[in-house]
Amino acid sequence: MMSLAARSGAFSPYMQATAFTVAGPLKALIPGIVVKGEKFLVDPKKPFLCRETLSGQSPKTGPAVTVSINARAGVRFAHTDIKVPDFSDYRRPEVQDPHKSSQESSEARRAFSYLVTGATTVVGVYAAKTVVTQFVSSMSASADVLALSKIEIKLSDIPEGKNMTFKWRGKPLFVRHRTEKEIATEAGVNLSELRDPQHDKDRVVNPSWVIVLGVCTHLGCVPIANAGDFGGYYCPCHGSHYDASGRIRKGPAPLNLEVPYYEFPDDETVIVG
Amino acid sequence: MALAKSVYNLLFRRTSTFAITIMVGAVFFERMFDQGGDAIFEQMNRGKLWKHIKHNYENKDEE
Numbered sequence: 001m002m003s004l005a006a007r008s009g010a011f012s013p014y015m016q017a018t019a020f021t022v023a024g025p026l027k028a029l030i031p032g033i034v035v036k037g038e039k040f041l042v043d044p045k046k047p048f049l050c051r052e053t054l055s056g057q058s059p060k061t062g063p064a065v066t067v068s069i070n071a072r073a074g075v076r077f078a079h080t081d082i083k084v085p086d087f088s089d090y091r092r093p094e095v096q097d098p099h100k101s102s103q104e105s106s107e108a109r110r111a112f113s114y115l116v117t118g119a120t121t122v123v124g125v126y127a128a129k130t131v132v133t134q135f136v137s138s139m140s141a142s143a144d145v146l147a148l149s150k151i152e153i154k155l156s157d158i159p160e161g162k163n164m165t166f167k168w169r170g171k172p173l174f175v176r177h178r179t180e181k182e183i184a185t186e187a188g189v190n191l192s193e194l195r196d197p198q199h200d201k202d203r204v205v206n207p208s209w210v211i212v213l214g215v216c217t218h219l220g221c222v223p224i225a226n227a228g229d230f231g232g233y234y235c236p237c238h239g240s241h242y243d244a245s246g247r248i249r250k251g252p253a254p255l256n257l258e259v260p261y262y263e264f265p266d267d268e269t270v271i272v273g
Numbered sequence: 274m275a276l277a278k279s280v281y282n283l284l285f286r287r288t289s290t291f292a293i294t295i296m297v298g299a300v301f302f303e304r305m306f307d308q309g310g311d312a313i314f315e316q317m318n319r320g321k322l323w324k325h326i327k328h329n330y331e332n333k334d335e336e
Binding site: 107108110111112114115118119121122123125126129 | 277278280281285291294295296298299302303306
């Protein structure tokens with residue numbers, strides 16, 4: 001491009017950015033003088049290993065910049081005139097002395113470093129576990145909600161052969177005191193004739209008491225107790241028959257009546273939930 | 274420093290054993306920290322907690 005501009009002949013004045021050099025108004029404060037530098041000997045056989053080996057080789061006062069036409073430029077080592085910071089406050093006491101081998105104390109220093117790392121991590125793991133546990137347990141139900149979700153039933157109020165309905169977690173709960181005859185009948189049912197095969201002893205804790213949710217497994221109606229073909233429960237909505245163990249025997253419902261978790265703290269009471 | 278050396282070689286040298294050491298250490302540290310904190314709390318509130326004054330009320334109920 002420059003050559004094109006130079007050779008463009010008659011057009012060259014129009015293709016140059018500046019046609020003439022104009023002397024500027026500013027003058028250099030100090031005129032550049034070429035000073036012959038003093039001879040500075042570098043011993044090339046002496047290896048540069050560290051700051052100490054440099055101390056005999058390099059100038060110590062100020063930047064030594066020399067300019068000469070034929071001789072080589074002066075050697076300036078930046079780290080000769082920059083003060084090296086003192087890190088001895090940060091060094092371990094074993095490595096304060098530069099003339100002592102650091103390998104003797106390396107095992108102890110390494111073990112200490114790992115010990116500190118490990119201890120910090122242990123505390124960190126504990127803190128993280130505690131925080132996570134706090135947040136997760138804050139999501140679980142509190143004690144008053146848990147207390148409301150239980151129902152305590154006095155069993156002596158329910159005579160034999162009778163079914164009572166309670167409200168538990170917004171749903172009807174059937175508690176049935178079975179007679180000996182009912183217990184024998186339900187225990188003797190052949191599992192092959194059941195739609196949802198489940199033995200009677202798997203559905204009760206105490207055979208005298210059947211505790212089931214009063215929600216029909218078909219569409220959620222409330223069955224009628226002591227009704228139906230099997231002497232248990234009968235759902236009036238679509239005609240599902242349950243036996244005295246709450247198992248589906250006839251009708252559209254697919255599953256047995258649900259058994260909630262319950263326990264008998266003593267002979268007189270049952271706690272459901 | 275023989276102890277430090279053997280501990281380093283046994284536990285800290287490999288990352289796997291280092292991680293296991295941290296996990297096991299966290300379990301024991303949790304036990305120690307929690308139980309120590311509870312012990313300090315009960316020491317500072319001696320005589321004020323229910324389990325310290327419970328026997329006073331139990332005796333009255335039995336009579």
